[in-house]
Amino acid sequence: MLCVLAGYSGKASAESHDASSKGFGLNRHLEVWVNYHQPEHHRTTSHKAKKYVRHHPQHHPRTRSEEPRYVAGPTVISRNALSGGPGRYRWKRGIVTTIFWVGERPAGHNPVPNLRSSWDRYWAYNYGGYDNPDAGARRNFIPVKFVPRQNPFYFALPYNDVERGHTKREASRVIPWFNQAFVRNGETVLKDRWIAVQHGNRVCYAQWEDCGPFRTDDWRYVFGDERPRPNLNQGAGLDVSPAVRDYLGLGVKDACDWKFVEFREVPRGPWAMYGDNNTFVIQRRQSNERLAGR
Numbered sequence: 160m161l162c163v164l165a166g167y168s169g170k171a172s173a174e175s176h177d178a179s180s181k182g183f184g185l186n187r188h189l190e191v192w193v194n195y196h197q198p199e200h201h202r203t204t205s206h207k208a209k210k211y212v213r214h215h216p217q218h219h220p221r222t223r224s225e226e227p228r229y230v231a232g233p234t235v236i237s238r239n240a241l242s243g244g245p246g247r248y249r250w251k252r253g254i255v256t257t258i259f260w261v262g263e264r265p266a267g268h269n270p271v272p273n274l275r276s277s278w279d280r281y282w283a284y285n286y287g288g289y290d291n292p293d294a295g296a297r298r299n300f301i302p303v304k305f306v307p308r309q310n311p312f313y314f315a316l317p318y319n320d321v322e323r324g325h326t327k328r329e330a331s332r333v334i335p336w337f338n339q340a341f342v343r344n345g346e347t348v349l350k351d352r353w354i355a356v357q358h359g360n361r362v363c364y365a366q367w368e369d370c371g372p373f374r375t376d377d378w379r380y381v382f383g384d385e386r387p388r389p390n391l392n393q394g395a396g397l398d399v400s401p402a403v404r405d406y407l408g409l410g411v412k413d414a415c416d417w418k419f420v421e422f423r424e425v426p427r428g429p430w431a432m433y434g435d436n437n438t439f440v441i442q443r444r445q446s447n448e449r450l451a452g453r
Contacts, residue, residue, distance in 0.1 A: 248335075248418045248419040248420065250416045250417070250418045251380075251396075251417055251418060253414045253416065254387065254395075254397050254415055254416065254417060255392065255394055255395040255396060255397075255413075255414055256358075256395065256397045256398070256409060256412070256414065256415040257392050257395045257397070257399075257412060258398070258399060258400075258401065258409065259273060259315060259369075259398040259399075259400070260273065260289075260291075260292050260401050261273055261286045261289065261290040261400075262274060262283050262289035262290060276368055276369040277319050277347075277370040277375065278319075278321075278347050278350045278369070279350075279368070285308060285309060286307055286308060287306070287307050287308040287309070288302065288304065288307075290302060290307070290311065290400065290401060291304070291401075292401040292404075294405075297401060297405065299429070300312070300401075300402040300406060301402065301433065307433050307434060308434065308435055309368070309435060309436050309437070310366050310433060310434035310436055311400060311401075311402040311433060312363065312364065312365040312402045312403055312406075312430035313366055313367070313369070313399075313400045313402075314356070314365045314368070314369075314397060314399045314400065314403065315369040315370055315397075315398035316367065316370065316371075316396070316397060316398075317370065317371055317372060317375060317377040317380065317381065317396065318349070318374075318375060318376065318378050318380075318381040318382070319375035319376075320334060320347050321346070321347050322375075325345050326341075326345060326346070329378060330348070333378045333382045334378075335382065335419070336352075349367050350367060350368065351366050351368070351436050351438070352367040352419065353365070353419070353422055353424075353425050354367065354417050354419050355417065355418055355420050355424075355425075356397070356403060356416070356417045357415060357417070358407040358409060358413060358415045359407075361407050361408070363403050363407050363428075364425045364428065364430045365399065365400065365430060366430075366434075366436065366438075369398070371398050372390060372395050372397075372398050373392075373395075374388065377396075392412065393412055395412065399415075406429065425438075425439075
């Protein structure tokens with residue numbers, strides 16, 4: 160849709176899976192998370208994690224009226240996805256890349272559950288379910304149990320342009336496409352933006368859907384020339400989804416190159432198939448609507 164919901168900040172919600180975990184299979188039971196809703200919103204990582212422990216989804220009662228309402232995909236392409244920037248962005252080379260997924264449970268170096276994202280209070284619900292990272296639970300880059308309602312090729316970077324419901328002061332001067340995408344104070348101009356990720360001789364494309372790993376304030380790395388700040392995952396500076404992992408053949412902490420791209424630069428591929436937030440999907444729907452209206 161033309162305007163995205165105002166994001167909330169807090170610490171990075173897209174903390175990533177690392178080698179200290181027992182493997183992707185430890186989250187298999189979390190498929191029930193899609194049926195969990197937490198009415199309150201807490202802005203800090205510590206509150207968010209503690210609230211999850213107190214109200215585990217398997218024991219948290221709620222009525223049907225409390226369910227978030229899913230609305231079928233937008234008919235207008237996201238302003239963030241299409242708004243032009245300077246283009247010809249530079250590659251960021253040799254960035255340690257970790258894997259995260261919708262519905263990921265807190266474990267190891269990941270203190271925050273990925274039931275919600277920095278910009279979507281009902282991320283798991285809107286996605287359609289638990290994005291199971293187990294190889295045996297996936298086929299053609301998506302989970303075998305459902306077709307995602309959002310693009311399964313997603314990523315997180317350690318910057319959020321919204322904090323406590325307001326656009327950060329530095330956002331207008333550090334985000335290259337800010338002037339073209341800005342709608343109002345408190346609305347992110349980052350969500351759904353595309354990047355290219357390269358590993359070896361393969362290049363994958365994905366959309367920005369969360370913030371992390373670990374931080375939401377590292378604009379000097381995300382938009383500047385600095386390296387990611389040190390963290391518990393060997394200085395990881397990019398989180399990618401299981402679909403991106405599978406397309407590129409990534410291990411747990413492989414190094415990748417990445418850069419921002421304009422949508423017009425994104426070729427067709429498996430990242431163009433699914434999702435109400437997917438620019439390709441929205442364009443196809445608009446084309447079909449125009450043909451039907453003739």
